Amino acid sequence: MAATRSSEQELAALVAIPSVSGDPAHRADMRRAARWIADRLAFANGRVVESDGHPVVLGELHASRDAPTILVYGHYDVQPAGDASAWETPPFEPTVRDGRLYGRGATDDKGPVVVALETARAFAGAPPLNVRFLIEGEEEIGSPSLPTFLEAHRDELAADLVVSADGAMWRAGEPSIAVAAKGLVALDLVVAGPSTDLHSGRHGGAVQNPNHALAAIVASLHRADGSVAVDGFYDDVMPVELPAIAFDEHAYRAETGVSELHGEPGYTTLERLWTRPTLEVNELRGGGAYTVIPREARAHVTCRLVPEQSPARVVEAIERHVVAPPGVSVRIEPRPGAVPAYAIDPGHAAVRAAQQALRSVYPEHEPLLVRIGGTLPAAVLFERILGVKTLLFSFSTADENLHAPNEFFRLARLDEGIAAWTELWRLLSGGRAA
Amino acid sequence: MAATRSSEQELAALVAIPSVSGDPAHRADMRRAARWIADRLAFANGRVVESDGHPVVLGELHASRDAPTILVYGHYDVQPAGDASAWETPPFEPTVRDGRLYGRGATDDKGPVVVALETARAFAGAPPLNVRFLIEGEEEIGSPSLPTFLEAHRDELAADLVVSADGAMWRAGEPSIAVAAKGLVALDLVVAGPSTDLHSGRHGGAVQNPNHALAAIVASLHRADGSVAVDGFYDDVMPVELPAIAFDEHAYRAETGVSELHGEPGYTTLERLWTRPTLEVNELRGGGAYTVIPREARAHVTCRLVPEQSPARVVEAIERHVVAPPGVSVRIEPRPGAVPAYAIDPGHAAVRAAQQALRSVYPEHEPLLVRIGGTLPAAVLFERILGVKTLLFSFSTADENLHAPNEFFRLARLDEGIAAWTELWRLLSGGRAA
Numbered sequence: 001m002a003a004t005r006s007s008e009q010e011l012a013a014l015v016a017i018p019s020v021s022g023d024p025a026h027r028a029d030m031r032r033a034a035r036w037i038a039d040r041l042a043f044a045n046g047r048v049v050e051s052d053g054h055p056v057v058l059g060e061l062h063a064s065r066d067a068p069t070i071l072v073y074g075h076y077d078v079q080p081a082g083d084a085s086a087w088e089t090p091p092f093e094p095t096v097r098d099g100r101l102y103g104r105g106a107t108d109d110k111g112p113v114v115v116a117l118e119t120a121r122a123f124a125g126a127p128p129l130n131v132r133f134l135i136e137g138e139e140e141i142g143s144p145s146l147p148t149f150l151e152a153h154r155d156e157l158a159a160d161l162v163v164s165a166d167g168a169m170w171r172a173g174e175p176s177i178a179v180a181a182k183g184l185v186a187l188d189l190v191v192a193g194p195s196t197d198l199h200s201g202r203h204g205g206a207v208q209n210p211n212h213a214l215a216a217i218v219a220s221l222h223r224a225d226g227s228v229a230v231d232g233f234y235d236d237v238m239p240v241e242l243p244a245i246a247f248d249e250h251a252y253r254a255e256t257g258v259s260e261l262h263g264e265p266g267y268t269t270l271e272r273l274w275t276r277p278t279l280e281v282n283e284l285r286g287g288g289a290y291t292v293i294p295r296e297a298r299a300h301v302t303c304r305l306v307p308e309q310s311p312a313r314v315v316e317a318i319e320r321h322v323v324a325p326p327g328v329s330v331r332i333e334p335r336p337g338a339v340p341a342y343a344i345d346p347g348h349a350a351v352r353a354a355q356q357a358l359r360s361v362y363p364e365h366e367p368l369l370v371r372i373g374g375t376l377p378a379a380v381l382f383e384r385i386l387g388v389k390t391l392l393f394s395f396s397t398a399d400e401n402l403h404a405p406n407e408f409f410r411l412a413r414l415d416e417g418i419a420a421w422t423e424l425w426r427l428l429s430g431g432r433a434a
Numbered sequence: 435m436a437a438t439r440s441s442e443q444e445l446a447a448l449v450a451i452p453s454v455s456g457d458p459a460h461r462a463d464m465r466r467a468a469r470w471i472a473d474r475l476a477f478a479n480g481r482v483v484e485s486d487g488h489p490v491v492l493g494e495l496h497a498s499r500d501a502p503t504i505l506v507y508g509h510y511d512v513q514p515a516g517d518a519s520a521w522e523t524p525p526f527e528p529t530v531r532d533g534r535l536y537g538r539g540a541t542d543d544k545g546p547v548v549v550a551l552e553t554a555r556a557f558a559g560a561p562p563l564n565v566r567f568l569i570e571g572e573e574e575i576g577s578p579s580l581p582t583f584l585e586a587h588r589d590e591l592a593a594d595l596v597v598s599a600d601g602a603m604w605r606a607g608e609p610s611i612a613v614a615a616k617g618l619v620a621l622d623l624v625v626a627g628p629s630t631d632l633h634s635g636r637h638g639g640a641v642q643n644p645n646h647a648l649a650a651i652v653a654s655l656h657r658a659d660g661s662v663a664v665d666g667f668y669d670d671v672m673p674v675e676l677p678a679i680a681f682d683e684h685a686y687r688a689e690t691g692v693s694e695l696h697g698e699p700g701y702t703t704l705e706r707l708w709t710r711p712t713l714e715v716n717e718l719r720g721g722g723a724y725t726v727i728p729r730e731a732r733a734h735v736t737c738r739l740v741p742e743q744s745p746a747r748v749v750e751a752i753e754r755h756v757v758a759p760p761g762v763s764v765r766i767e768p769r770p771g772a773v774p775a776y777a778i779d780p781g782h783a784a785v786r787a788a789q790q791a792l793r794s795v796y797p798e799h800e801p802l803l804v805r806i807g808g809t810l811p812a813a814v815l816f817e818r819i820l821g822v823k824t825l826l827f828s829f830s831t832a833d834e835n836l837h838a839p840n841e842f843f844r845l846a847r848l849d850e851g852i853a854a855w856t857e858l859w860r861l862l863s864g865g866r867a868a
Contacts, residue, residue, distance in 0.1 A: 206706045208692065374636055
């Protein structure tokens with residue numbers, strides 16, 4: 001592996017580009033980051049390709065017509081840095097402390113992307129399988145241009161498997177492969193009452209207050225025990241047998257800072273997080289801290305779904321459940337972008353290859369098959385449009401302050417990741433373990 | 435009455451001064467409005483007196499040591515104009531249309547203040563009773579400096595009765611005198627859960643969501659029938675027998691724009707508005723329209739109280755009622771500025787004199803004794819600090835867009851008001867009706 005620069009230097013150079021997809025002020029930085037990645041893939045015909053939004057980087061390495069083809073997925077865009085004062089060092093000045101590289105995007109998703117690029121560079125002369133690259137720039141804003149892009153480039157992107165550098169490992173000390181991620185459906189509950197805001201002194205007690213009506217509706221969505229009270233919500237949910245995985249509830253309470261855990265009875269915390277659908281009210285909003293009966297109050301609701309659930313059926317169940325109290329009307333506004341759950345069979349050959357690759361790098365830990373409470377829209381799109389499964393093989397870890405101040409990436413994961421990806425490619429090519 | 439300018443011209447000049455007490459940008463305008471009023475009371479030793487906040491205008495007209503003394507109360511400050519585009523003509527360019535003068539503060543409280551000033555000017559040479567003036571500049575921000583000001587000027591302000599130019603008549607066609615106003619106590623309900631905002635995908639279903647807990651608590655404050663479910667809330671409430679007053683529920687539904695009225699069972703809408711205490715949740719606030727379980731959710735609550743209720747006891751009842759669901763804590767933060775209800779005996783001599791004065795101006799309508807769902811902190815302060823009752827004798831009408839765009843004052847009310855105030859002063863002085 002004849003590197004002109006170390007993988008750490010590469011990562012620092014990429015993190016230094018503030019490629020914030022959600023901020024129009026960073027349009028030029030987005031293009032600069034895409035160009036940077038395309039340059040790193042010069043040996044693989046790396047190129048910046050326009051999309052309806054931020055550009056996409058494509059590339060390909062050819063092995064042979066008989067070899068399988070993988071599509072490597074990652075993203076070069078990052079979340080906004082947020083409150084600058086909360087960062088110990090500036091978000092776009094990558095800084096190494098205690099074996100970690102700090103900076104916005106270090107772990108989501110630039111560290112894992114550098115792992116993939118460095119693996120490709122190591123193999124550039126003689127790849128054991130055909131590799132295509134798709135590094136997008138809109139993951140942090142919901143990949144709005146990706147479906148159209150995949151449709152338009154379907155042939156160029158055809159592959160037997162997607163290997164994703166996105167998606168994080170569960171815990172630092174325990175190598176893991178995620179085999180399922182929940183779906184997502186979002187909606188707003190809107191309660192409309194008087195035609196204008198009313199003075200709560202002049203009119204209080206005589207008209208239904210939309211805040212009261214909204215609270216009653218929201219309170220009706222769950223039972224006191226934490227289960228979802230919407231009739232039909234659990235109808236399509238299949239039982240899932242989790243492998244035996246140690247979970248420290250005390251540590252989890254400490255991590256979240258709650259006095260006690262709370263959720264659907266009859267399930268462990270890990271089962272609630274990984275295998276059970278949820279309904280969370282993310283926002284309550286109505287009126288203000290003055291003497292008003294507001295004309296409207298609203299709640300933003302997201303449900304996380306398991307594989308058998310249909311987003312549309314879940315919305316229908318909520319619509320049937322919600323009844324307007326007297327004197328107000330209620331409407332349900334579905335939000336765009338519903339995503340079904342994603343799952344790959346734990347016995348899939350790619351999962352088995354990934355387990356073997358992880359064992360070769362972490363021989364002292366048997367890799368865990370885990371699940372993700374969050375959502376992976378890209379994996380769902382690859383399945384729907386390209387007809388291929390996605391293997392999540394990221395070397396990010398869930399504790400590395402994704403989307404938060406002081407995001408970091410453990411530098412040891414660069415070499416570990418490159419070694420594991422190298423082994424994975426060999427295994428997927430049909431070659432024997434090195 | 436040798437007026438150099440008509441009362442309409444006087445009102446227009448006062449409305450043209452943007453005396454917004456809540457906006458520091460209008461400090462100079464506040465002083466200009468106070469000076470304007472003091473100038474109008476030049477014959478009564480009118481003067482601008484400093485307070486801890488915006489200045490107060492004082493003045494006095496002496497009749498004789500044996501005559502009774504009244505203290506005339508009003509305010510020269512106004513609400514902010516709000517959304518300028520919602521005004522048909524600019525808020526501080528007084529404009530007459532259809533016998534109404536439009537402009538911010540026209541009815542709250544500058545029209546009624548001009549009535550009082552013009553009455554005083556008519557009597558300037560020979561008042562039938564001793565008159566003191568207190569026109570404050572902080573009514574629209576809760577009169578924060580008034581208690582201290584009253585304490586400091588107790589002797590100067592001593593009187594047998596306060597006659598207030600503030601407080602509106604109930605309806606345009608029906609002369610009325612308000613004999614009671616509800617009290618007010620405000621508090622925030624704060625639900626605290628995780629130590630930071632959590633990702634609702636990663637943590638949903640395993641921890642109590644403060645939005646859910648807040649909704650359950652808020653929903654528990656009322657029964658489905660609209661009554662307050664807080665144990666002890668109605669304990670001190672005495673039954674009130676309202677005089678027979680026609681109330682058009684259909685018109686009220688149209689005015690408020692609700693599909694049906696809703697409130698405590700067993701009471702008419704007028705009884706709910708005037709005689710029953712209320713608990714209204716003015717604000718719900720928690721999280722945002724993204725995938726978050728917020729660390730905190732809060733509600734702003736105001737209760738309107740009837741005379742027998744103690745603000746402190748009502749807060750205690752709510753504190754006893756509120757129970758934290760598992761996994762979150764709840765605290766109740768009382769807001770400053772609790773005000774008990776105010777009432778004057780409908781048989782009080784001042785009320786009888788006011789009725790007689792109204793009959794002299796509106797001989798075809800028997801004056802109604804009404805109640806106010808809102809709160810009159812000044813009347814409560816005058817009773818507590820100066821030991822005197824307040825007669826509400828305003829010629830504002832409740833439909834004149836107080837605190838809203840296109841506020842107006844019916845110009846006919848100027849002459850009617852001056853005639854009624856003149857008659858009232860004669861009657862209060864012990865003189866016979868003119």
